[in-house]
Amino acid sequence: QELAGCLKSSVRNTDIVARYGGDEFAILLPEAAVGKAEVLVKRMLDTIKNHAFEWGSERIKVEISYGISSTGELKKGEEEEEFIHRADSRLYNAKQSRLYPVSKEA
Numbered sequence: 445q446e447l448a449g450c451l452k453s454s455v456r457n458t459d460i461v462a463r464y465g466g467d468e469f470a471i472l473l474p475e476a477a478v479g480k481a482e483v484l485v486k487r488m489l490d491t492i493k494n495h496a497f498e499w500g501s502e503r504i505k506v507e508i509s510y511g512i513s514s515t516g517e518l519k520k521g522e523e524e525e526e527f528i529h530r531a532d533s534r535l536y537n538a539k540q541s542r543l544y545p546v547s548k549e550a
Contacts, residue, residue: 454488511535
């Protein structure tokens with residue numbers, strides 16, 4: 445809940461933050477280009493880096509990886525599920541690399 449609050453504080457009022465799995469969130473940015481998403485990712489990383497998360501009496505470090513996908517990437521005839529699949533695939537790549545937490549390329 446604390447992490448969700450940090451994410452929500454980093455987005456616009458029109459954006460949607462939702463849990464998408466055990467340790468994953470989907471953040472939908474209506475009317476936002478990939479460049480806007482990249483700015484948002486930096487803002488989220490800064491917010492989370494500067495937040496004091498605690499587990500019991502201990503401070504813990506929270507790390508985040510992102511996969512960015514745009515509906516503008518959908519090709520003629522592709523379903524919207526492909527949009528989610530691309531984001532999920534890029535998230536997986538970002539988690540595996542651990543060098544750079546954001547993946548835009550498949």
